[in-house]
Amino acid sequence: MDLIGGYGSDEDTDSTPSTIPQSQLIHAPMCSAPLVSVSSKAPSQLVKHNQKSLMNNPSANVVLAPMNGPAHPFKFNVAPVGAKQAGMGQIEETAIEDWTFNEQYQTYQRSGFAMDSSSNAVLGDYEAYVQSNGDTAQTVRVKKTKKEKRKRGEQELADAAAEIGDGLDGPWAPEPKTEEEIVEEVQEVTPEVVEDTVTEDTKPEAEEPQLPANMHIVEPDEEEEMWERVNERKISYTLPPRPNRGSYINEAKSTFHGGELFDYQGRSWVTPPSGIRPGDGDHECFIPKKCIKKYTGHTKGVQAIEFFPGTGHLILSASLDGKCKIWDVYGDRNVKRTYVGHNEAVRSIHMSNDGMMFLSSAFDRYIRLWDTETGQVKGTFSNRKMAYQVKFYPNDNNIFLAAASDNKIYQWDARTGGVVQEYNYHLQPCSTITFFDEGRRFVSTSDDKKILVWEYDIPVPIKYIQDPTMHSVPSVTLSPSGTHFAGQSMDNSIVVYQCGEKVKQLRRRVFRGHSNSGYACQVGFSPNEKFLISGDAQGKLHVWDWKTTKPFRKFQAHDSGPCMGAIWHPLQPSWIATCGWDGLIKLWD
Secondary structure (H helix, E strand, C coil), rough: HHHCCCCCCCCCCCCCCCCCCCCCCCCCCCCCCCCCCCCCCCCCCCCCCCCCCCCCCCHHHCCCCCCCCCCCCCCCCCCCCEEEEECCCCEEEECCCHHHHHHHHHHHHCEEEEEEECCCCEEECCCHHHHHHCCCCCCCCCCCCHHHHHHHHHHHHHHHHHHHHHCCCEEECCCCHHHHHHHHHHHHHHHHHHHCCCCCCCCCCCCCCCCCEEEEEECCHHHHHHHHHHHHHCHHHHHHCCCCCCCCCCCCEEECCCCEEEEEEEEEEECCCCCCCCCCCCCCCCCCCEEEECCCCCCCCCEEEEECCCCCCCCEEEECCCCCEEEECCCCCEEEEEEECCCCCCEEEECCCCCCCEEEEEECCCCEECCCCCCCCEEECCCCCEEEEEEECCEEEEEEEEEECCCCCCEECCCCEEEEEEECCCCCCCCEEEEEECCCCEEEEEEEEEEEEEEECCCCCEEECCCCCCCCCCCCCCCCCEEEEEEEEEECEEEEEEEEEEEEEEEEEEEEECCCCCCCCCCCEECCCEEEEECCCCCCEEEEEECCCEEEEEEEEECCCCEEEEEEECCCCEEEEEEEEECCCCCCC
């Protein structure tokens, strides 16, 4: 009220205002900065959540520390990137093979422990892991329960007998033997028998069987063999049974069916007839019209055929009955010689440049080097791998290459009997080997849908050919000029590649119209490279024009099963030989 009384009235203008007391102001210190708790971590050690580069070297605890700052208002228990939220925690996706996962799963169910694929740590019962020496469900030795129980029972009886004595005392002891019975027993065991008795201590060690001089077996060590067997289980449906360690193939034999080994002039039966000389292929070619000869003799399907190099007066065939045969072309057109040296079906054959030797590989995992004239085996080679194709090195008949089932290509030396080089860059079993550029380079195909270009004797590819649209190429043939090679693709087409200075695909030159999926049908060229031929899964023979890629003609070559092989005669302009799984070889003109 004192303040109100201090004001003057409008009516009393002459009155003087009263004195107003000054209010006492309190001056308090003021701080504009907010309160911040001092942290033990310096700001320079904090890492932003979206930072992609670091200017310092923070420790792992700093980089892996949880994110600081306000939480998202509408997200709770957010799982990290690549993980799934579950009721019991978080589930992270991990890439692991089905076979490996099943192995560890069965091991955990069986023994109570498993191996972490990322860190190789033992999960579960560590004592069980130590007692089993780390054996998984796939590698553990399966115990024979009956045998183990019998052995355990015998051991318990032996221990009980040792505790109570030898049983010579007591009411149940046998009657003691007389002196006469003891003398008779001693006389029965003569000194000669005692000297010839062989105990386990004196038993000599079994000697390893001696291999023939021309048999070369490269056995992997036990650890490598174990891993090979594990890997082969994944593709066991495509591989023959693996032979046991130390087992060997039977001895080979050959039978000559011709009249005489030498003619009146002393020439061998493999010598070309007089008047037939190798040609350059520069002659006009025509499409055959009819079958002029059916070669019968194989009991199962015929997998591959090949003319004698240069002259074509003989045909070499490989069959699924494990035999190879040579047939006459110009004379009586009968079988000349049979080569029996494989226990399983023959997969691939290849003749040397002069035709005096040839290679054969079969599903028994052996490679045979044959003498064409005498039928003798010059060498037997095996490293326990399946060779899908074998090829001589064009410049040396003592060297040959084998496309194997363990994703490698092996280079063998027939003189030493060993592997001198390995080409290991494919990811699945290799299918074909094709030399070009006068033997200086070669291409290889595989089930991994890649085509690799190699330089001879250098185990590093010089070019990769891979495309998402590519398919597996199980059969490849080089053109007579050596400038192109054609491959049987598994998408019912034939692809062509240029193999000059550069190896590249000719995408406009693709041959279609046949059905070959699932079969490695052989591709053939006419000597003048005017036509391209191939069989198909329905037993038909297809002929295309090489330049226009248009179908020229097709006809039924084999009635039962696919037509696996089709080759053009090197000298005759209209002769084509075909083979199929009906067990026949046909000559067309």
